[in-house]
Amino acid sequence: MRECKLAYLLVGGVILACVSMGQYAVLIFIPALGSLVLLYTVSWQSVHVWTFLLQMAWQTGCHLWLMYRQHYLEETLPIKLTITISSLMLLTQKVTSLAMDLHERKVALTADGCMKKSSHIPWKNNVLYTLSYLMFFPALLGGPLCSFVEFQQQVSRASMCTNLRRAWTVTRGCMLFMLLQALQVVLIKKVNFEGNLMDCKNLQCVYVMWSTALLFKLTYYSHWLLDEALFHTAGFSTELYSHMSVCDGNIFTLETTNKISVFARTWNKSTAKWLRRLIFQNCQRRRTLYTFAFSAWWHGLHPGQIFGFLCWAVMLEADYRIHKYYGSKPFFPRVLYNTLTWLQTQLIIAYIMLAVEMKNLAFMLALCFSYNTIFPAIYCILLFLLPEKKGAAPKHTLPHR
Incomplete structure (x- = not known):
């Protein structure tokens, strides 16, 4: 058998x-x-x-x-x-x-x-x-x-997951997949992402960047849901996965977190854990940099990928230091602080995602010289201004495929 x-x-x-x-x-x-x-x-x-x-x-x-x-x-x-x-x-x-x-x-x-x-x-x-x-x-x-x-x-296993449970998981996955695909179609009609970002002006570039990144994220979310449905169709279940879930990303967490580090651990979770085990845990110094550099190599070493993943490494260090410093001080009301850091997180992730997905040098340069660079630049400045606090090293991991 x-x-x-x-x-x-x-x-x-x-x-x-x-x-x-x-x-x-x-x-x-x-x-x-x-x-x-x-x-x-x-x-x-x-x-x-x-x-x-x-x-x-x-x-x-x-x-x-x-x-x-x-x-x-x-x-x-x-x-x-x-x-x-x-x-x-x-x-x-x-x-x-x-x-x-x-x-x-x-x-x-x-x-x-x-x-x-x-x-x-x-x-x-x-x-x-x-x-x-x-x-x-x-x-x-x-x-x-x-x-x-x-x-x-x-x-x-002597028996696979029950037919009723399997049917429900497959049906749910397919329905959510079709829903996200429909949202993609609506978004594509409104955003000519590559052309608009190369030709946009001023703050219009921020909207184009965010909407284009949303298009890419919807693609990943829909594929993850379809992958989960395929696992159950083949007779696999999630019950024996003690260290991972079949779905590679929690959409709610990804869209609501105000920490880049949480986004990195949640996005494509199994790949993040693989990179942590393969690179991060085996490096004595500059673990985050080496992990993200390897991910750029694994993804293909296109100019946009190298820039995007190295930028992600810097943003992750800045995110850890910012939350360590401001998270423990009552400088801002908690709601305002969470809102501002959530907005920064989503825009920085959108910036990185466009660099990685579009890959080529011309697009990367257009992105760097647009208004969108303001958002990662803010975190870069804070990274150099804020003191580094002693404590346990952050559990940085890398996403993406």
Whole structure:
């Protein structure tokens, strides 16, 4: 029964890759099989280093090839190629997550494919389990990062989530998805985002920036809801996810928080946790900077992405210091303080999101020389003016995909 479930997830992933990516699916199959070979041949002490370097080298090469075709050859990229690159980024998460589990000796895989917590059981790969984890279709094109242990627990369950509960979750997800898609259509008709931001004047640029960022956020929110519905359609449930929720973002928290740090931890939560574990916790100094710099590398190293993520790192440090300083002093009434910081948070996030999503240098320069730069500039000034308080380091994490 377990083997049937694994085969179902693996074959479904292969079929989905071929249908959605076409000939570019080979860019996914090669690193997946290559990672499997590494897990067979490399010792647990160094497997995380080899998998990280080779996976990121392959992904970076694909990103550079994409940039060459897009900017130098000025080609219109096929949608299947864009889907492939996005799926490759998700594959990098799963490969490095499994490699870190092995290196840290948190888990060991026995010959029968059962995951057990042990520091003594030798690593014996089960090909079907590993390939199914890397290619299972509910998380191939989107969705949160599921650890190997959680994946094994879900597959090993005697029964899937009840049909009634599954039907309700899928129906709710699809209805909310269609609602957000309808809002996007209405917004697109009112905002010609790229042209308006390049040509806007004065404070009109603030409105264009906010509405364009809202369009991008609606896209992410709708995809996350659809990903959750797909998880339940495949028979997965959220009950065994003790360290994560299936949905990658709490929309209410994202839209109401007045702290950039809270937004960073809530936006694409599983990716944020992955980056914290992979980079942040392994750096002794300048953790936030290195984490966001790596995220720019992981996303593709476009000029806008480099600028956007480094700006995010600075804004996160400023946000932590501002709330540490003003949050404990009765300078402002609490309602006024929360309102002002909420407005700043939403506008700064919109600024960063446009830089990251639009990517190219010309758009980034237009954004930098617009009135929108006032908002991150305020936080930059406060970062240098306010004293740094001693205390526990902030739990900075990075979002986004």
